Amino acid sequence: MDLESLVSLAQTNGASDLHLESGLPAALRIRGTLRTVGEPTPGKSMLEMARQLLGDDHWQHFLERRSYDMSKTIQGVRCRINVLQSSRGVGFAIRLLASFQATLEKLNLHPDLRKLVTPTNDVRSPVRVSLWAR
Numbered sequence: 001m002d003l004e005s006l007v008s009l010a011q012t013n014g015a016s017d018l019h020l021e022s023g024l025p026a027a028l029r030i031r032g033t034l035r036t037v038g039e040p041t042p043g044k045s046m047l048e049m050a051r052q053l054l055g056d057d058h059w060q061h062f063l064e065r066r067s068y069d070m071s072k073t074i075q076g077v078r079c080r081i082n083v084l085q086s087s088r089g090v091g092f093a094i095r096l097l098a099s100f101q102a103t104l105e106k107l108n109l110h111p112d113l114r115k116l117v118t119p120t121n122d123v124r125s126p127v128r129v130s131l132w133a134r
Contacts, residue, residue, distance in 0.1 A: 001026070001038060003049050003092075007074040009037065010096055018096065022046045022089030043089040050083050050090045 001009075010018040010028050017029035022043035025036040053072070054062055062068040066085035073079065078097040083090065104114055 001041070003053065004075050007077055007079060007094065007096070010094075011075070011077050013037075016096060018092070018094040020046065020049075020094070021086060021091035024088070046090040046092075050092070053081070054083060 006018060006020065006026055009026075013028055013030060015028035015030050019027040019029070019034070020041060023040050025038050025040050027034045027036050029035075050062070051059055054068060054070075058068055058070070062083055062085075068083045070081050070083075071079065072081060076099075078099060080095040080097060082093040084093065085091075104111075104117075
């Protein structure tokens with residue numbers, strides 16, 4: 001299985017994290033519990049996935065430090081990725097980030113806050129003046 005398929009599988013299952021390590025099946029963190037899925041991933045496949053993901057520019061950095069952190073959108077899912085070197089070989093710790101768009105309504109903030117963030121054309125507005133005075 002490739003990285004794109006594994007991220008898609010994790011999202012479909014409602015996982016917050018995807019853990020991959022050479023010689024072990026993928027592990028999904030669902031509601032705080034790790035669940036393994038599929039067959040163990042061979043070390044060679046993990047190495048190829050890491051090299052493809054990092055590219056030549058960052059591969060040397062990974063080899064020197066044995067770890068590399070990055071963000072990437074995979075299959076439409078925003079991910080925070082740590083590529084790591086463990087005693088088993090190359091591994092991944094991937095956090096699937098929500099595609100949440102924050103709004104005043106969704107954040108359940110006080111409706112009066114809208115007055116502070118809504119642009120006005122009146123330069124003399126007390127709110128605008130107090131914000132500019134800071």
